[in-house]
Amino acid sequence: MAKHKSKQKILVIDDSPVSLTLMESALEECGARVFLASNAQEARSILHRHDIALIYLDIMMPDILGYDFAKEIHARPRCRYVPIIFITALKNDDEDILRSYKSGVVDILKKPVEPEIIKSKTRVFLQLDSQRRVIEEQQRDLKTAFKRLQDYAQHDQLTGLFNREQITNILARLVSTSKRKSRSIAVMFLDLDHFKVVNDSYGHSVGDLLLRSTALRLKGCVRDIDYVARLGGDEFCIVLTDVNSSADTSTVANRIIDALAAPHFVQKHEIFAAASIGIAMYDGTQNSANVLLKNADAAMYLAKNKGRNQFAYFSQELEEEAMMRIELGAKLKHAIENKQLMTYYQPQYGPAGKEIIGFEALLRWELEGTMISPILFISIAEESGLINDLGLWVMNDACAQLKYWQEQCGLDPSVTISVNVSSRQLAYDGFISSLESALETSQISPQCLELELTETAVMSDPERCADIFTQLQNLGIKVSVDDFGTGYSSLSYLSALPLDALKIDRSFVSNIIDDKKNQSITKAIIGLSHSLGLKVVAEGVETIAQQHFLMDNGCDAMQGFLLSKPLPAKDIEALL
Structure with a gap:
């Protein structure tokens, strides 16, 4: 706490020069600065320019009575509590x-004033003023x-920017106001695309500076009546008020995408940061701010699924669809607990297509006579926290099945079983x-188990993957990168x-005969892998034709509907 050591100030107001001189002489030992005024006008000027601690005022002034002037002084905001003593x-x-007391004075002294009395009273009131100043400073x-x-x-x-709690409170007030006044609101939920790669590549300090830069650009895209918040991590929220139509909202969303498209220059690094934006419009039916935020969040995931760097409306x-996913999540949990899932196996052949060298375990789920898409139920498993249970189920089932084929069908021990693993499992x-x-229970050799992760999953956290992969290698378990060529690996x-x-992604293989670029990419992947x-699978x-092209260019293994x-x-078992 800062302490101000400036001298306290006393004002003496008297039309008698003799009285002023005597008062000044008596007060100079009190350690305060003394101001003298012979009339009300001089006093007003001093009060306007200085913060006075104590006032001595003569009752009989030529231009105004002390009673009235005391009231005038206390009417000033800065002088409201200044003690006034009549002389x-x-x-x-x-x-x-x-x-006198009704006019607001604290004491009355008779002339001629005894100097020691003046000194004693002054010291008391200056001490009280010091305490008042300490309290005011506190x-x-x-x-x-x-x-x-x-x-x-x-x-x-x-x-x-505003944080999550505050933007939720602001949005709740706006929803309440909009219900009464029929005003429209738009809520935008933004998530920076591939922000984790920036953190992993350049460090968290650069990531933090990128977030600050993004925040400034977002504020520059909206009006003063709109609100911008950071919800946490790389997630932002914008609330647009008094929106005329969804077309206006789309204009703002496009403005944000354009603003973020320009490179950020952070610590000598040139960084590009796009965003996926979900938009929820308030139409009077939503009951709470949380519903609007949830809807905008759902729309943001739709924008990501459509390819990122764009916006989508709820x-x-x-x-x-969200309700459907919740219901499927509950049924999937039941299916896992009751072992109602199935594992299918796709053989992997050598380049000639005659010898089975491995299998890929693929999870299937039949619900009420309908096969549910693996893309759908696996994404639901990740969203609902079931992915570890699901992964453990298929891992145990695949290992046990491989052991059965080895013992009952004479399967060569060198044949591997591949199981897909998500980044959340890691x-x-x-x-x-x-x-x-799983290995101990099934009693298969670790060399028979191969784990597949997509290129995107690997690059989402390469440091952690390197640590996990090293542990797997030490156990003897193989690791492969799936869908290679579709991500952004370094x-x-x-x-x-x-x-x-x-594993070369099927998108390259499907057009490999007619597309020269795909041929070049495939050859490059094979050459890179072998180096x-x-x-290469x-x-x-x-x-x-695809099989022959791959075989001629040194591909080690293949799988697909041509083979099985x-x-x-x-x-x-019939193939074995």
């Missing part, structure tokens, strides 16, 4: 004394601290121990990861 040569009766400090605390509670400390169809602390348990990361194989000592082989579609375990 007078008059003989005051009780009525005069009462009138109050200012408390107000400042409260304002800082309030600001901390309402704002994101990194960007200065709709009734999207809400119905984040599970018990992931390695669950693999060890060759430096790829060469540093302990991998065993790359890194990795096996091609997915989606459907024609003999995914089959239930009992049908695989």
Whole structure:
């Protein structure tokens, strides 16, 4: 707390020069600065320019009575609590004394004033003034601290934008107001695309600066009557008020996309940061701010699924899909618990297409006579937190099936079983121990198990993947990168990861005969893989021409409908 050491100030107001001189002489020992005024006008000027601690005022002034001037002084905001002591040569009766106190004075002294009395009273009132100043300063400090605390509670400390709690409160008030006044609101939910790659590549300090830069651009895209918040991580929210139509909202969304398209220059790095934007319009039917935020969040995921760097609106169809996903999630949990899922197996053949060298385990779910798309129910499993249970189920089932084929069908021990793993499974602390348990239970060799992760999953957290892959390698378990060529992997990361194989994505294989670019990419992937000592597997082989092209260019293994579609375990036995 800062302490101000400036001298306190006393004002003496008297039309008698002798009285002024005597008062000044008596007060100079009190350590205060003394101002003298011979009339009300001089006094007003001093009061306007200085913060006075104590006033001595003669009752009988030539231009105004002390009673009236005392009231005038206390009417000033900065002088409201300044003590005033009357000094007078008059003989005051009780009525005069009462009138004096009613005018706001704290004491009345008779002339000639005894200097020691003046000194004693002055010291008391100056001490009281010092205490008042300390209290006022403490109050200012408390107000400042409260304002800082309030600001901390309402704002994101990194960007200065509103935080999640405050934007939710603001939105709740706007919803309430809009219900009464029929005003439209639009809520935008923004998520930066591939922000984690920035953090992993350049460090969190650069990531933080990128978030600040993004916040400034977002504020520049909206009006003063709109609100911008950071919800946490790389998620932002914008609330547009008094929106005329969805066309206006789309204009703002396009403005944001254009603003974010320009590169950010952060610590000598040129960084591009696009965003996926979900939009929910308030139409009077939503009951709360949380519903609007949830709807905008759902629309944002739709924008991501459509390809990122774009915006999407929440709709009734999207809400119905969300309800459908919730219902399917509950049924999926029941299916896992009651072992109602099925594992299909797609053989992987050597380049000639005659020898089975491995199988890929593919999960299937039949619900009420209908096969549910794996893309759908696996994404639901990830959203609902069931992915670890689902992954553990298929891992145990696939390992047990491979052991059965080895013992009952004479399957060569070198044949592997591949199981797909999501990035969320890698984040599970018990992931390695669950693999060890599956191997111990099934009694298959670790060299027979291969885990597949998509290129996107690997690059979402390459450092953690490198650590996990090293542990898997130490166990003897193989690792391959699935859908290679569709992501954005760094060759430096790829060469540093302990991998065993790359799988060429089916999108390259499907047009490999007619598309020269795909031919070049496929040849490059095969050459890159072999230079890194990795096996190459091609997915989606459907024609003999594709098979021959891959075989001629050194592809090590293939799978696809030309060779065999995914089959239930009992049908695989016929191939063995």
